[in-house]
Amino acid sequence: MSITLPRLAVAGACILLGACASPVTDPGPVPVPAPVPVAFPVDPAERNGQAVLHAQRGEVRQAIAIWEALLAGGALREPRHAYLLRNLGHAYRLAGRDADAVTVLEKACLLDPRNALAWQQLAQVLARLGQHERAARMQDQAHSLQAREVPRVRAEAEAMPVPAPVAPVMDRIDITQSAGMAVLQRVAAASPPDAPRLRLEILNGNGKPGMAAALARSLAGSDLQVVRTANASSFRVARTRVEYRPAQRQAARQLARQLGGNIEFAAADCPASELRLILGRDIDPAVLHRYYVQQLELARQALARLG
Numbered sequence: 001m002s003i004t005l006p007r008l009a010v011a012g013a014c015i016l017l018g019a020c021a022s023p024v025t026d027p028g029p030v031p032v033p034a035p036v037p038v039a040f041p042v043d044p045a046e047r048n049g050q051a052v053l054h055a056q057r058g059e060v061r062q063a064i065a066i067w068e069a070l071l072a073g074g075a076l077r078e079p080r081h082a083y084l085l086r087n088l089g090h091a092y093r094l095a096g097r098d099a100d101a102v103t104v105l106e107k108a109c110l111l112d113p114r115n116a117l118a119w120q121q122l123a124q125v126l127a128r129l130g131q132h133e134r135a136a137r138m139q140d141q142a143h144s145l146q147a148r149e150v151p152r153v154r155a156e157a158e159a160m161p162v163p164a165p166v167a168p169v170m171d172r173i174d175i176t177q178s179a180g181m182a183v184l185q186r187v188a189a190a191s192p193p194d195a196p197r198l199r200l201e202i203l204n205g206n207g208k209p210g211m212a213a214a215l216a217r218s219l220a221g222s223d224l225q226v227v228r229t230a231n232a233s234s235f236r237v238a239r240t241r242v243e244y245r246p247a248q249r250q251a252a253r254q255l256a257r258q259l260g261g262n263i264e265f266a267a268a269d270c271p272a273s274e275l276r277l278i279l280g281r282d283i284d285p286a287v288l289h290r291y292y293v294q295q296l297e298l299a300r301q302a303l304a305r306l307g
Helices: 005-019 044-056 060-074 079-094 098-111 116-128 132-159 211-218 246-259 285-306
Strands: 172-178 181-187 198-204 224-231 241-244 264-267 275-279
Touching: 044 060, 044 079, 060 079, 079 098, 079 116, 098 116, 116 132, 198 211, 198 246, 211 224, 211 275, 241 246, 246 264, 246 275
Parallel strands: 198 224, 198 275, 241 264
Antiparallel strands: 172 181, 241 275
């Protein structure tokens, strides 16, 4: 009987969390603020961005209310939603609600047992509660996951296909003979047809003026054709993401890697382009500058090859 890796990971998480459990001192009833009513269709990423902004301003109660409202009912219970539990657990910790933080972070570990950050956050809260033995186990689990993550990322990078070198286009010399004389004639080589460039839309979802246009300028001369820059439907996009047509997964992944950071990419309906980049609040001008410098260096290398 085969057992998949996610099931093994969940089983290991259950062992770590369940077998090592120890009673937690109940600090008594803690007033919980009422959830913030949502008057528009819920976008988890957008609502998470609002909560993060509240937390950054020190408005922890408001942040907690948003995350609790998002997680109420158990609809968001896929591994990709575990970050909401991690954020709520961190907010509980900031509010001094360590017992609640433990409960929520344990759920995050079970939902996404291969995420080292959740285990590390849980270890920190347990240590604050004086449960040092459990905290050490959780910290060991985090270190183990981190040790495995570096080789995995390196292996993925090495597995990326390397473009084949393009043979230089050179003129040819034709030699003909006429009346006993050799005639040399230079014939210009035909330039290879240009490969069609993928179309890219860039949408500003963070409200910082000019960022979409700045990135479009940085992409000038690349193998992507920016066909549109505009504002996203909201300026409250928390994380930058690349959306792509299903056939362009590799191109989306490459663009996400070039921009750096923890940029997501996902298949989506892109009727006007092959790729769509939505800039979130996590991207800043320094990222664009780094990407611009990278593109400039590639252009210099191309010029050097031309001689």
